[in-house]
Amino acid sequence: MGNEMIPDIVVGRLPLYLRTLQLMSAEGRQVTSSQELGERLGISAAQIRKDLSQFGEFGKQGTGYHIDYLANQIKKILHLNKSWDVVVVGAGDVGHALSRYQGFSNRGFTVSMVFDNDPAKIGQKVGGFIVESIAELPELVEKAQIKVAMLAVPAAQAQQVTDMLVKAGVKAILNYAPINLLVPQDVKVQYIDPVLHLQRMSYYLE
Amino acid sequence: MGNEMIPDIVVGRLPLYLRTLQLMSAEGRQVTSSQELGERLGISAAQIRKDLSQFGEFGKQGTGYHIDYLANQIKKILHLNKSWDVVVVGAGDVGHALSRYQGFSNRGFTVSMVFDNDPAKIGQKVGGFIVESIAELPELVEKAQIKVAMLAVPAAQAQQVTDMLVKAGVKAILNYAPINLLVPQDVKVQYIDPVLHLQRMSYYLE
Numbered sequence: 001m002g003n004e005m006i007p008d009i010v011v012g013r014l015p016l017y018l019r020t021l022q023l024m025s026a027e028g029r030q031v032t033s034s035q036e037l038g039e040r041l042g043i044s045a046a047q048i049r050k051d052l053s054q055f056g057e058f059g060k061q062g063t064g065y066h067i068d069y070l071a072n073q074i075k076k077i078l079h080l081n082k083s084w085d086v087v088v089v090g091a092g093d094v095g096h097a098l099s100r101y102q103g104f105s106n107r108g109f110t111v112s113m114v115f116d117n118d119p120a121k122i123g124q125k126v127g128g129f130i131v132e133s134i135a136e137l138p139e140l141v142e143k144a145q146i147k148v149a150m151l152a153v154p155a156a157q158a159q160q161v162t163d164m165l166v167k168a169g170v171k172a173i174l175n176y177a178p179i180n181l182l183v184p185q186d187v188k189v190q191y192i193d194p195v196l197h198l199q200r201m202s203y204y205l206e
Numbered sequence: 207m208g209n210e211m212i213p214d215i216v217v218g219r220l221p222l223y224l225r226t227l228q229l230m231s232a233e234g235r236q237v238t239s240s241q242e243l244g245e246r247l248g249i250s251a252a253q254i255r256k257d258l259s260q261f262g263e264f265g266k267q268g269t270g271y272h273i274d275y276l277a278n279q280i281k282k283i284l285h286l287n288k289s290w291d292v293v294v295v296g297a298g299d300v301g302h303a304l305s306r307y308q309g310f311s312n313r314g315f316t317v318s319m320v321f322d323n324d325p326a327k328i329g330q331k332v333g334g335f336i337v338e339s340i341a342e343l344p345e346l347v348e349k350a351q352i353k354v355a356m357l358a359v360p361a362a363q364a365q366q367v368t369d370m371l372v373k374a375g376v377k378a379i380l381n382y383a384p385i386n387l388l389v390p391q392d393v394k395v396q397y398i399d400p401v402l403h404l405q406r407m408s409y410y411l412e
Contacts, residue, residue, distance in 0.1 A: 008406075015405035019384060023361075040386055079408045086404070093306050097299035098400070103384060107401045108408065147411055148404065155229075172407035174400055178225060178309060180246055188410055190403035194304070194380055195313045197396035198292070198354065199221035200214075201378035202285045202314065204394055205353055 010051050014074050016041060017048065019107075021071040033064040080108035087141060087170075089161055090152035091116040091124075091131045094176050098150050099127030109148065113140060117157075134161070141168040148172045155179040162189075216257050220280050222247060223254065225313075227277040239270040286314035293347060293376075295367050296358035297322040297330075297337045300382050304356050305333030315354065319346060323363075340367070347374040354378045361385040368395075 020040050024032055034045040034052075041048075052058050052070075055077050059065040075081050086109050088095050099114050114129040115137050116122060122133045132140065141149075149170045153161050158177035165173060171187050178193045226246050230238055240251040240258075247254075258264050258276075261283050265271040281287050292315050294301045305320045320335040321343050322328060328339045338346065347355075355376045359367050364383035371379060377393050384399045 011409045012402075012406045014409070015402040018405065019399070019402065020386070023385065042386070077409065078405050079411055080405060084404075084408060084411070093303035097303045100299050101400075103401060104404075107405070109401065109404050148407070150400070171411055172404070174403050174407075179229065180226065180248070188407040190407055192398055192400060192403065193225070194307075194356070194398060195309060195315065196218075196221040196225065197380050197398065198290075198310075198315050198378070199224065199284050199286060199313070200218045201354070201380070201394040201396055202290060203217045203220070203283065205285055205290070205377055 006054050010054060011078075013043070013048075013051055014078055016043075017052075018071055018074045018078070018080075021065075021067050021074070025067050025071060029067055031064050032067050032070075034059075037065075075108070078108070083108055083110050084148050085110055085112040085144060085146050086148045086150060087111075087113045087115065087137075087146055087165075088129075088150050088152060089115045089134065089137070089165070090154075090176075091118070091121045091126050092152060094152035095150075096126055098152060099129055101127075111150075112144065112146065134164075137164055138168045141165065141170065146170065148174075150174045150176065152176045212260050216260060217284075219249070219254075219257055220284055222249075223258075224277055224280045224284070224286075227271075227273050227280070231273050231277060235273055237270050238273055240265075243271075281314070284314070289314055289316050290354050291316055291318040291350060291352050292354040292356060293317075293319045293321065293343075293352055293371075294335075294356050294358060295321045295340065295343070295371070296360075296382075297324070297327045297332045298358060300358035301356075302332050304358060305335055317356075318350065318352065340370075343370055344374045347371065347376065352376065354380075356380045356382065358382045 034048040037048050038045040058070050058073055088098050088111055091114050099111050113132055114126050115132050115134045117134040121131045124131050149165050151173055155177045158179050162181045166187055173189045175181055175189055176192050181189050183189055240254040243254050244251040264276050264279055294304050294317055297320055305317050319338055320332050321338050321340045323340040327337045330337050353376055355371050357379055361383045364385050368387045372389055372393055379395045381387055381395055382398050387395050389395055
C-alpha cells in the first residue's frame, strides 16, 4: 500500500473519521457522504475524499459510503482489527483515570498492567489492577510483548521511564507528562498536555 | 499585530515553545537558539524562527534568544500575563484528576469551580472544591465572567452542556468527551481523546 509515503497528518485524521462513523452506526445509520462527515468534523468534503483515496476506493460516486464497511476498512488500516495491550505507568490521578476508563476496549486497546515506583501504591488496587513495581516493568512488558504504553509520571521521571519502555520493546507511547521525549526513530510518541490546548485557545480570548 | 491573519497552526506551536523555554529557565539556563529549541522539539530551526517572526523580533542574529524574555513575550501573545479562571464540568475520574492537577496554576489557568449533575456527587468535595449542581452553572459562570471550561462529561451529554456553557459566555472549551461539538464561530474548542492518539500510532505497529 506504500504506507511509508502517506503523511502522518493524513493518518492522524483516520481515527477521527472512524470515531464519527462509529457514532453514526450507533445511531442506526447505514450510509453517509463525505459532505456529511465533513460537516460533523469541520473538515472539507474534498479533504476527506482525498484522505480516504490514499488508502483505496471505499465509496461510489452518488451513493456515498457504507458506514460499517468504511469503519471496518479504517480499523484494518489502523491495525485495530485486534486489541492492543497497553501498560499504564504512574498510578497517580491520571494513571488512575486511565486504568478505570471504559472507552479503550471497544476502540482497540486494553489496559493490561499498571506500574508505579511508590511503595505506598505498589500492591494496591487501581481500576481493577494490582499496581506493579516499576522494577518489574522491563521483564513483565518484554515477556508479554507489549508495544503500547501510556505514561503518567512526573515530568522529571518521564525520560528515564521512556528509556525503560523502549528497551523493553514498546513502540508507541502516549505521554501525559508535560515534557518532550527523546526516542529512537522506530518509536512513536503522542502527547497529551491539557495546558497546551488551553494556551492555544487563550490567544483568542479578550 | 494583525493577529487575525496568523494561522492557528502557528499559534498552536507557541505553547510548545513556551513550555520548553520554561523548562530551560528552570534548569538555570539564560540563552538559547532556534537550533536548540528545534532539537528539543523535533521542529526545524527555520520553522521556529519563521513562527516567532510573525509576532515580532525576539532574538538577535548570532546571540540567540534570552530565555526569560522570550518566554514572557510568548506569554503576552497568548494572553497568559493573567490567570484565567476555568470551570470543570463532570466530576468523574477525569474531572477529578483535572480539579486536583497542580500543573495549571503556574501556566496561566486556575480551576475555580467543579460541576456535576449527579445528586450523589453534588455537595461532595473533589480536589478542594465542593461540587456544584449543573443547574447552577448558567448563573455562576455568567456572574463570575468565566471564559474557559473543561468538559469531562459522557459523550451523550457533551453537546447539551456545551450549549449551556456557550450561553453563559464561555469562549474556550477543552473537551474530553469523545465527540465533536458544534459551537458558534467565536467559541474555540480543543479536543483530548487518548484513543485518537493511540489509534494514530497503531497504524505504525507490526
